[in-house]
Amino acid sequence: MILKGTAHKYGKNVDTDVIIPGRYCNLIDPVELGKHALEDLDANFLKKVKAGDLIVADTNFGCGSSREVAAVALKGAGVAGVVAKSFARIFYRNCINTGLPIFECPEGVDGISDGDTITVDASQGLITNESTGKRFRATQFPQFMQDLIANGGLLRYAEKRLEEKRAAEA
Amino acid sequence: MAQPMTLTEKILAAHAGKRAVSPGDIISINLDLVMANELSAAVAITEFRKIKGATRVWDADKIALVPSHFTPNKDIATATLSTLMRDFAKEQNIKHYFEVGRGGIEHVVLPENGFIGPGMTIIGGDSHTTTYGGLGAFATGVGSTDIAAAFATGEMWVRVPPSIKIVYQGSLRPFISGKDLILYTIGKIGVDGAIYAAIEFTGPTMKELPISSRFTMANMSIEAGAKNGIFQVDATAEAYCAAVGKKDYTVYHADKDAEYQQIVEIDCSKIEPQVALPWLPDNTKNASDLNDLRIHQAVIGTCTNGRIEDMRQAAEILKGRKVHPDVRVIVIPGSQKVFMQCLKEGLSEIFVEAGCVLSTPTCGPCVGGHMGVLSEGERCISTTNRNFKGRMGHVKSEVYLTSPYVAAASAVMGYIAGPEQVTQRVTVS
Numbered sequence: 001m002i003l004k005g006t007a008h009k010y011g012k013n014v015d016t017d018v019i020i021p022g023r024y025c026n027l028i029d030p031v032e033l034g035k036h037a038l039e040d041l042d043a044n045f046l047k048k049v050k051a052g053d054l055i056v057a058d059t060n061f062g063c064g065s066s067r068e069v070a071a072v073a074l075k076g077a078g079v080a081g082v083v084a085k086s087f088a089r090i091f092y093r094n095c096i097n098t099g100l101p102i103f104e105c106p107e108g109v110d111g112i113s114d115g116d117t118i119t120v121d122a123s124q125g126l127i128t129n130e131s132t133g134k135r136f137r138a139t140q141f142p143q144f145m146q147d148l149i150a151n152g153g154l155l156r157y158a159e160k161r162l163e164e165k166r167a168a169e170a
Numbered sequence: 171m172a173q174p175m176t177l178t179e180k181i182l183a184a185h186a187g188k189r190a191v192s193p194g195d196i197i198s199i200n201l202d203l204v205m206a207n208e209l210s211a212a213v214a215i216t217e218f219r220k221i222k223g224a225t226r227v228w229d230a231d232k233i234a235l236v237p238s239h240f241t242p243n244k245d246i247a248t249a250t251l252s253t254l255m256r257d258f259a260k261e262q263n264i265k266h267y268f269e270v271g272r273g274g275i276e277h278v279v280l281p282e283n284g285f286i287g288p289g290m291t292i293i294g295g296d297s298h299t300t301t302y303g304g305l306g307a308f309a310t311g312v313g314s315t316d317i318a319a320a321f322a323t324g325e326m327w328v329r330v331p332p333s334i335k336i337v338y339q340g341s342l343r344p345f346i347s348g349k350d351l352i353l354y355t356i357g358k359i360g361v362d363g364a365i366y367a368a369i370e371f372t373g374p375t376m377k378e379l380p381i382s383s384r385f386t387m388a389n390m391s392i393e394a395g396a397k398n399g400i401f402q403v404d405a406t407a408e409a410y411c412a413a414v415g416k417k418d419y420t421v422y423h424a425d426k427d428a429e430y431q432q433i434v435e436i437d438c439s440k441i442e443p444q445v446a447l448p449w450l451p452d453n454t455k456n457a458s459d460l461n462d463l464r465i466h467q468a469v470i471g472t473c474t475n476g477r478i479e480d481m482r483q484a485a486e487i488l489k490g491r492k493v494h495p496d497v498r499v500i501v502i503p504g505s506q507k508v509f510m511q512c513l514k515e516g517l518s519e520i521f522v523e524a525g526c527v528l529s530t531p532t533c534g535p536c537v538g539g540h541m542g543v544l545s546e547g548e549r550c551i552s553t554t555n556r557n558f559k560g561r562m563g564h565v566k567s568e569v570y571l572t573s574p575y576v577a578a579a580s581a582v583m584g585y586i587a588g589p590e591q592v593t594q595r596v597t598v599s
Contacts, residue, residue: 013361013450017558022538025209026240026247028216040560060362063395064558066297068213068313089366089397090297090311097315142329144196155221157327158319161198162223165323 001122003080003101004130005053009114014041014057016064016091020073033069034076051078054120056112058084062091071098081120083127083138085109096145097154103127108136174425176333177400178368181308181422185291193332193431201232202290202307204320207276208237210295210313212251215258217318227262228324234266234285235259236276239533244540274505274531277301277389277473281381282507287411287419288403293320298473298555300391304384305410306403306421311392331368331397332431338373340439345589347483348383349475349553349573351375352390353444355436357454365395367431370424372402375438381410382479389474390555393451443588445551446571449559457576460586467550468499468581469562470574471529472536475553476504478511480574485517487578487592488524494584499526500535500542526581538562544569551580 018041020033027033038045055061055074061084062070071094074082081101095102101122108127112118116131125138140146148157173190175183183191185199206214218224227233235255243249259267266285273279277298280286288306293299295317302309312326320326336355356363369391371384379387384401391399401407403421411419443457470484481503493499501521503509509531512518521528527542534541536554544550544563549570552562557569572580575589582592 015556015558017538017556017561021560023543025537025539026245026251028213028251040565060365060395063361064297064556066210066295066299066311066313068210068315071313086362086365088362088395090313090392093316094313097313142194142196144327148327154315154319155217158224158322159222161323161325162221166223 003052003054003120003122005050005080005118007054007056007112007114007116007118008045008049009112010041010055010057012058013060013063016062016067016070019062019070020067025067025069027069030072030076033073034078037073037077046077049078052080053078054118055079055082056109057082058109059086061087063088066090068094068098071095071100075100083108083112083120096149099153103138105136105138108138111136174427174429176368176428176430177370177402177422177424178308178333178398179330180424181289181291182328182330191330193330195330196327197330198325198327199291200325201293201320203232203234203285203292204317205234205236205276205280205292205294205299206317207239207296208241208248208252208255209239210317211235211255211258213314214295214317214321215254217315218321221318221322224322227264227321230262230264232324233264233321234280235264236268236273236279237270238275239537240539241532242270242530272506274508275473275476275533277385278476278504278508281305281385282414282505284415287416288407289420289422293317293326297392298389300396300399301385301389301473303388303391303398303400304381305407306401308398308400310398331366333368333370334364334432334434335370335372335430336434336436338371338375338436338438340375340437342375342378342438343442345443345575346441347573348379348386350441350444351438352387353446353451353454353571354441356390356394356452357444357446358436359394359434361393361450361452362395364391367396369394369396369399371399376401377404380479381406382477385477386474390451393555443573443576445576445586446557448557448568451555451557451571457572457586457588458591463549463586464584465497465551465580465586466548467542467544468497468577469502469535469542469550469552469554470499470577471502471504472533472554473504474555475574476502476508476531478508480553481508481512481517483574484578485520487575487582487589488526489520491524491582493525493581496584497581498542499581500529501526502529502534503531505531535562551577551586553577
């Protein structure tokens with residue numbers, strides 16, 4: 001899968017309260033959630049962002065709450081992926097579970113400025129800053145997680161585990 | 171000779187059917203308890219329905235559902251989510267559903283009703299599920315899809331975290347509690363100081379802490395980025411289990427030569443009442459240095475500090491005093507049991523006499539939902555656990571995190587103040 005879009009760059013500790021404020025956590029529809037993504041961090045984000053764009057951020061992106069709607073809100077706003085120096089742990093799992101591609105790449109973050117055009121080859125973790133020509137490689141997920149994603153995500157994994165348990169009991 | 175393991179590694183290994191585990195291992199653990207509230211459950215239930223072959227939850231007795239966040243429901247959307255959870259509980263025969271008026275906030279309700287015990291593995295659809303580590307359980311927060319998979323299978327894949335040992339030494343000054351210790355700790359290591367790690371809270375000072383303070387500290391482990399926070403089990407913890415009727419449990423101990431990613435030493439005798447300033451829980455200062463900050467609201471209670479010990483601390487400061495004319499105070503006991511105990515101990519009268527609102531148990535203002543949302547430019551001192559931008563209301567409102575003692579003292583003074591500034595105040599008549 002190749003992602004291509006404009007980079008929207010933010011700093012450290014972008015937390016789940018700015019990704020989707022608590023007052024919107026009574027929503028579950030992705031499009032409705034998407035209308036409020038990052039509104040408390042950057043009032044212009046929703047005006048600027050186009051489907052396919054990527055967020056580029058410093059350390060500890062997604063820190064705070066376990067609200068899965070944070071990942072869903074970003075997807076709902078059209079964000080195709082997030083490149084960050086590091087991700088908070090619950091948010092990291094939530095992105096994998098909801099299908100929001102994430103890439104841990106400190107050098108990439110340093111080498112991308114707000115407004116640059118970037119491409120990401122998701123299967124390779126290869127990030128190219130089209131505006132500067134520089135290329136970066138994201139940290140690979142552990143094999144277990146690569147397999148989980150390749151095989152359709154957590155719910156399909158749960159189905160497989162249920163089958164295995166029933167077979168073991170039979 | 172089995173490989174030396176930390177406390178977290180021991181619990182995870184036991185629940186994965188393995189002799190030993192190491193940091194970085196990806197294992198599948200059996201779960202003893204899966205918890206959700208009305209916000210996380212709604213999405214979890216929808217996702218659960220998508221799992222082929224899953225019509226019934228794996229074990230209805232190992233699931234707890236607690237309406238808490240926007241409860242009693244603040245609007246139609248939340249009421250709809252709550253109804254979804256309520257109906258699922260009935261459909262699946264999940265007895266541990268705590269209806270409004272018979273429960274409270276999950277992290278106060280579950281321990282006091284004997285659901286939590288040493289050595290358990292617990293996941294919850296709330297980041298402050300880490301609270302239960304105060305009683306020596308492995309407890310961590312996850313998103314709704316993880317909860318859905320757990321509802322179906324009773325297990326979860328986990329990457330074994332490295333452990334960070336924090337050693338607390340020295341005796342506590344007056345008015346210092348677990349909240350000050352954890353704020354000081356997060357201030358020292360940073361909001362990602364324990365990212366992906368298990369925090370083991372150890373040291374001679376920890377033995378002196380009541381369980382309520384241990385819950386408070388474990389609750390805020392996530393604010394340092396931790397996977398979980400965990401205390402050793404001692405006589406105090408076992409006495410708590412006996413008192414709440416928790417009988418079946420296993421006590422694990424970290425091996426003496428277990429390997430830790432980092433060891434942090436903290437001298438508690440130096441710690442003064444702490445406050446975390448906007449916009450991160452690691453932006454900590456001494457309360458006495460913040461007298462120039464006037465406040466508009468104080469929130470005392472919720473999952474971090476909503477137990478009877480916290481209510482007593484606030485009442486100690488508020489007794490016979492009035493809150494400042496420019497301040498609104500919302501007192502939120504964490505459960506109906508705590509609410510009732512406040513009534514019996516005369517604390518409720520103290521709160522109302524002082525000019526506080528006495529709320530039903532709810533997460534309410536902590537997450538910017540209801541029961542005390544802030545307007546532009548307002549400042550709230552609160553015993554909650556997060557102070558990110560927009561957390562309690564308007565994006566230009568501010569939240570300062572602290573202990574019940576400091577929140578109550580600030581409510582009286584009208585500005586951020588330490589408790590001794592109130593108790594040692596000389597009134598000129």
